Amino acid sequence: MKLTRFRIKQDICRICGKCEQACEENAIITNANKTVEIDYKRCNRCGRCLEACKLRAITKEVGLFI
Ligand code: SF4
Ligand code: SF4
Numbered sequence: 001m002k003l004t005r006f007r008i009k010q011d012i013c014r015i016c017g018k019c020e021q022a023c024e025e026n027a028i029i030t031n032a033n034k035t036v037e038i039d040y041k042r043c044n045r046c047g048r049c050l051e052a053c054k055l056r057a058i059t060k061e062v063g064l065f066i
Contacts, residue, residue, distance in 0.1 A: 002065045004045050008036050012057035022052035040065070 008019075013036050020028040020036070027042035028049060038049070050058045 005065045007059050009057045018052045019049035022048040
C-alpha cells in the first residue's frame with residue numbers, strides 16, 4: 001500500500017519526453033499509441049518527473065494505492 005503516487009494528465013501532456021529523461025528508475029514509458037504512463041512497480045515516488053514537467057501535466061495524489 002502506498003500513500004502517494006504521481007499521475008500524468010493525458011489531456012495536458014505533449015509527449016515532450018522531459019519526465020522520461022528525469023526519471024532515474026526508467027518508470028516512465030511512452031506507448032506506441034502516444035500516451036505517457038508511469039510504471040508504479042518501478043516508481044519510487046521521488047517527484048523528479050513532476051519537477052521536470054513545465055506544463056504541469058503531472059500531479060501528486062495522496063491516498064491509499066495498492
Ligand atoms: S514532461 Fe510533461 S508534457 Fe512532457 S512527456 Fe512528461 S508529462 Fe508529458
Ligand atoms: S516519481 Fe520519480 S521514480 Fe516515479 S515516475 Fe516520477 S521520476 Fe520516476
